[in-house]
Amino acid sequence: MQPVKQLWAPWRHAFVAGPRPTRCIFCAAKHPRLDRASHVVVRARHAFGMLNRYPYSTGHVLVAPYRHVARLEALRLQEWQDIWALAAELIKRLKREVRPHGLNVGMNLGRAAGAGIVGHLHLHIVPRWSGDTNFMPVLAGTKVMPQSLEQLFKVLRRRSASSQAAS
Numbered sequence: 001m002q003p004v005k006q007l008w009a010p011w012r013h014a015f016v017a018g019p020r021p022t023r024c025i026f027c028a029a030k031h032p033r034l035d036r037a038s039h040v041v042v043r044a045r046h047a048f049g050m051l052n053r054y055p056y057s058t059g060h061v062l063v064a065p066y067r068h069v070a071r072l073e074a075l076r077l078q079e080w081q082d083i084w085a086l087a088a089e090l091i092k093r094l095k096r097e098v099r100p101h102g103l104n105v106g107m108n109l110g111r112a113a114g115a116g117i118v119g120h121l122h123l124h125i126v127p128r129w130s131g132d133t134n135f136m137p138v139l140a141g142t143k144v145m146p147q148s149l150e151q152l153f154k155v156l157r158r159r160s161a162s163s164q165a166a167s
């Protein structure tokens with residue numbers, strides 16, 4: 001995830017410098033009733049996908065298993081399958097809704113590797129645009145983020161006709 005570090009995302013300061021959440025945000029988002037508050041946009045049997053409240057870029061989403069598990073090697077096959085199936089679905093939706101030029105997909109395992117929440121592993125999907133390291137400061141602003149998160153929540157929750165037909 002090295003290139004992502006170069007992005008200037010000042011709203012992340014609240015997360016990086018603020019107090020660590022006392023409970024796991026992924027475990028807190030398990031219940032479908034909390035989808036709106038937790039910004040959960042997709043669910044499968046063993047994993048789910050949600051917006052990152054402190055995104056590196058517009059459309060930064062996270063996919064996690066329901067199980068509170070830190071080690072990659074402890075994931076079960078069905079969890080792997082759901083994580084990647086949801087990643088593919090989210091990438092499809094992101095391409096349709098935010099039209100990135102590219103995407104970074106990866107995991108930060110352990111604090112030393114940059115993980116913000118070390119106890120519950122999660123896959124980052126970060127949309128990228130050519131030259132975004134330059135124009136991000138222009139777009140950046142904590143004021144616009146909550147609104148765009150809400151907007152993003154709506155459009156990413158919406159399933160395409162093709163994906164509805166497929167499932």
Ligand SMILES: [Zn+2]
Nearest residue numbers: 024027068120
């Ligand atoms: Zn957890």
